[in-house]
Amino acid sequence: MLVLDNIHSAYGKIEALKGISLEVNEGEIVTLIGANGAGKSTTLMTICGVNRVKQGTISFKGERIDSLPPHVIVRKGISQAPEGRRIFPRLTVIENLEMGAFVRTDAEAIGKDIEYVFGLFPILRERRQQLGGTLSGGEQQMLAIARALMARPKLLLLDEPSLGLAPIVVAKIFEAIKGLNRQGATIFLVEQNARMALKLAHRGYVLETGRITMNDTAAALLNSRRVQEAYLGA
Amino acid sequence: MYLSRLKTSFLAAVWILILTFPLAGIGTRETKVVTGEESTIKQELVLRSGPFLLAGVVFACGLLWLGVKPLGRVIHAVSRRARNLSARGGFMIWKRVVLAGLMLAVIVAVLSMPFWGSERAMRKYVDLGVEVWLYVLLALGLNITIGWTGLLVLGYVAFFCIGAYVYAILSIQCGLPFWPGLLVGGLSASIAGILLGIPSLRLRGDYLAIVTLGFGETIRYLMQNLKSVTGGMQGLPNQDISGTIAVPAWISDGPPRSVHYYFLTLTLVVIVVLLLRRLNNSRIGRAWVAIREDEVAAQAMGINTFKLKVLAFALSAFVAGMAGVVFAARIGYFTPDAFKFETSVLVVAMVILGGMGSIPGVIAGAALLWLIPWALRDPIPRFLSTHFPAMENVGIEDYQLAIFGGILVLMMIFRPQGLIPSRRASYEMGLEEEEESR
Ligand SMILES: Nc1ncnc2c1ncn2[C@@H]1O[C@H](COP(=O)(O)OP(=O)(O)OP(=O)(O)O)[C@@H](O)[C@H]1O
Ligand SMILES: [Mg+2]
Numbered sequence: 001m002l003v004l005d006n007i008h009s010a011y012g013k014i015e016a017l018k019g020i021s022l023e024v025n026e027g028e029i030v031t032l033i034g035a036n037g038a039g040k041s042t043t044l045m046t047i048c049g050v051n052r053v054k055q056g057t058i059s060f061k062g063e064r065i066d067s068l069p070p071h072v073i074v075r076k077g078i079s080q081a082p083e084g085r086r087i088f089p090r091l092t093v094i095e096n097l098e099m100g101a102f103v104r105t106d107a108e109a110i111g112k113d114i115e116y117v118f119g120l121f122p123i124l125r126e127r128r129q130q131l132g133g134t135l136s137g138g139e140q141q142m143l144a145i146a147r148a149l150m151a152r153p154k155l156l157l158l159d160e161p162s163l164g165l166a167p168i169v170v171a172k173i174f175e176a177i178k179g180l181n182r183q184g185a186t187i188f189l190v191e192q193n194a195r196m197a198l199k200l201a202h203r204g205y206v207l208e209t210g211r212i213t214m215n216d217t218a219a220a221l222l223n224s225r226r227v228q229e230a231y232l233g234a
Numbered sequence: 235m236y237l238s239r240l241k242t243s244f245l246a247a248v249w250i251l252i253l254t255f256p257l258a259g260i261g262t263r264e265t266k267v268v269t270g271e272e273s274t275i276k277q278e279l280v281l282r283s284g285p286f287l288l289a290g291v292v293f294a295c296g297l298l299w300l301g302v303k304p305l306g307r308v309i310h311a312v313s314r315r316a317r318n319l320s321a322r323g324g325f326m327i328w329k330r331v332v333l334a335g336l337m338l339a340v341i342v343a344v345l346s347m348p349f350w351g352s353e354r355a356m357r358k359y360v361d362l363g364v365e366v367w368l369y370v371l372l373a374l375g376l377n378i379t380i381g382w383t384g385l386l387v388l389g390y391v392a393f394f395c396i397g398a399y400v401y402a403i404l405s406i407q408c409g410l411p412f413w414p415g416l417l418v419g420g421l422s423a424s425i426a427g428i429l430l431g432i433p434s435l436r437l438r439g440d441y442l443a444i445v446t447l448g449f450g451e452t453i454r455y456l457m458q459n460l461k462s463v464t465g466g467m468q469g470l471p472n473q474d475i476s477g478t479i480a481v482p483a484w485i486s487d488g489p490p491r492s493v494h495y496y497f498l499t500l501t502l503v504v505i506v507v508l509l510l511r512r513l514n515n516s517r518i519g520r521a522w523v524a525i526r527e528d529e530v531a532a533q534a535m536g537i538n539t540f541k542l543k544v545l546a547f548a549l550s551a552f553v554a555g556m557a558g559v560v561f562a563a564r565i566g567y568f569t570p571d572a573f574k575f576e577t578s579v580l581v582v583a584m585v586i587l588g589g590m591g592s593i594p595g596v597i598a599g600a601a602l603l604w605l606i607p608w609a610l611r612d613p614i615p616r617f618l619s620t621h622f623p624a625m626e627n628v629g630i631e632d633y634q635l636a637i638f639g640g641i642l643v644l645m646m647i648f649r650p651q652g653l654i655p656s657r658r659a660s661y662e663m664g665l666e667e668e669e670e671s672r
Contacts (some may be wrong), residue, residue: 069538
């Protein structure tokens with residue numbers, strides 16, 4: 001469904017991605033793990049078109065998307081819950097969700113989808129008229145995921161959904177991700193919390209300073225010595 | 235809390251004193267000394283009381299605010315009680331009635347103002363009213379970029395200038411009538427906005443501010459130097475260029491010219507407000523807010539941020555261009571000096587102090603920031619000199635600007651979110667408490 005081939009991307013002279021190739025198939029949960037500064041967020045931003053591709057190709061459902069602007073890529077069916085939530089602090093919960101559905105015009109279905117994400121995260125229903133910036137960190141993360149869902153993406157990109165959250169909230173969010181996937185959503189998950197991510201995902205990639213160094217099924221990565229030593233603290 | 239307020243007002247007062255004292259604190263008094271045959275003029279330095287008075291006023295305002303805040307608490311508490319008591323929300327209805335009454339009073343006052351006295355007597359005030367409405371238009375236009383989209387535009391007067399010149403020139407040279415001129419002026423400013431926006435909107439905050447500032451000055455110099463078309467510093471129209479700037483057909487005949495302009499500008503304000511309100515609740519308005527809040531996230535939502543920013547620029551320039559056309563038609567003669575950088579800054583201040591993003595706030599800000607300097611220039615000194623001759627040596631006129639600046643600073647200290655903040659502005663300013671009781 002999504003194929004990255006030898007992608008290079010840079011911030012000025014600093015090369016953040018040095019030729020990475022990876023693949024996400026329809027119906028999968030694929031995770032990308034790696035240390036701070038490895039280039040995980042950069043990978044997602046590059047897929048979305050916010051960061052420019054310097055070299056290499058990205059294709060989505062057989063179609064090249066690497067030179068398209070972000071607003072077109074969203075319309076093709078890729079949406080992201082970016083790192084650090086980045087919800088709109090001065091829009092209410094409902095308005096944030098409506099922003100998520102910006103590319104859609106089917107008002108009725110949007111209303112239904114809002115009900116659907118409220119079903120996933122009931123706390124958001126209670127807070128519907130509250131300004132996004134006044135939500136707790138966990139609530140904001142739920143809102144960020146819900147907002148990304150509102151675009152009805154074919155591929156959902158999640159950047160560290162567990163960041164800074166209590167274990168119980170993380171469990172809840174991972175439960176929701178699993179549920180989404182069961183209903184057919186394809187998910188590309190970036191995580192620091194490698195253990196949880198690998199338990200959830202079907203396959204995984206390990207990113208080290210801009211290069212993919214390992215690539216296997218999630219179960220194999222969980223059992224690999226290298227991954228255990230570097231990312232699972234064993 | 236109260237102590238810190240006290241401290242803030244005290245510091246503000248001291249600060250005002252420091253600022254104004256060197257400018258206006260020391261004056262000279264000339265006395266004629268007659269000794270025998272010859273008389274000499276002796277100059278002596280005198281201390282003027284003005285700065286101290288001003289600092290006192292600042293301090294008093296600060297203290298007053300101290301009094302107002304707890305009072306506000308009491309009112310809130312009482313109102314909450316009242317709301318709880320009347321289960322059907324009787325209090326809310328009262329609040330509505332009072333608000334509606336106030337609105338009605340303002341509307342009646344605004345509509346009837348030109349007829350309060352004879353045309354002769356009222357003329358001055360009607361002209362003042364026209365100026366206020368023109369600035370309200372400018373502030374409303376600039377609010378689109380600064381308040382809604384979060385783009386700091388510092389050379390806004392350039393669009394006003396373009397509207398005025400395009401209309402004046404076409405009217406003189408080709409006899410363009412007023413109404414199509416209004417459109418042409420707006421569109422030209424809009425096109426200039428788009429041309430400026432396309433390269434510069436890729437820049438971020440501070441850079442955009444600098445580029446637009448430069449644009450504002452460039453346009454003014456351009457008008458100065460294109461002597462053959464604009465008359466340069468001699469202004470438009472001048473001896474070399476025959477013809478006059480056309481005024482709207484229904485205005486040119488009959489004496490009450492300024493009343494006509496009053497209603498013309500008022501109508502434009504009403505139309506612009508109605509359109510902006512629609513826009514604010516539309517997809518576009520929402521997208522602008524999203525861009526202001528977080529541009530990358532807005533992109534990730536599928537918003538074409540570049541296109542929408544250019545659109546904000548174009549619309550905002552259109553409003554200023556229209557205002558420029560009215561300005562040119564009304565004044566009949568002007569030079570590039572009418573479009574100085576100070577005007578841009580003043581309009582920015584109107585938007586910020588009125589309440590960024592809030593339409594009523596921006597209107598109030600524009601009206602107030604135009605009326606305060608006027609009051610300091612005209613009625614207040616007149617009132618003081620007739621009723622308090624002793625105040626003569628205070629020399630209020632000398633530091634209108636200082637007082638004006640002081641008022642601006644005070645407004646910023648005590649009401650950082652603006653006079654009438656938009657619902658969204660309150661979040662960062664820590665006003666959720668007031669928010670929920672609204
Ligand atoms: N806007 C930027 N300008 C310059 N360098 C950047 C920028 N954003 C990221 N980088 C650099 O690119 C590299 C990769 O950053 P990235 O944010 O992709 O890391 P990450 O894997 O997501 O890390 P983390 O787990 O800490 O979020 C880092 O060295 C970072 O310093
Ligand atoms: Mg990251």
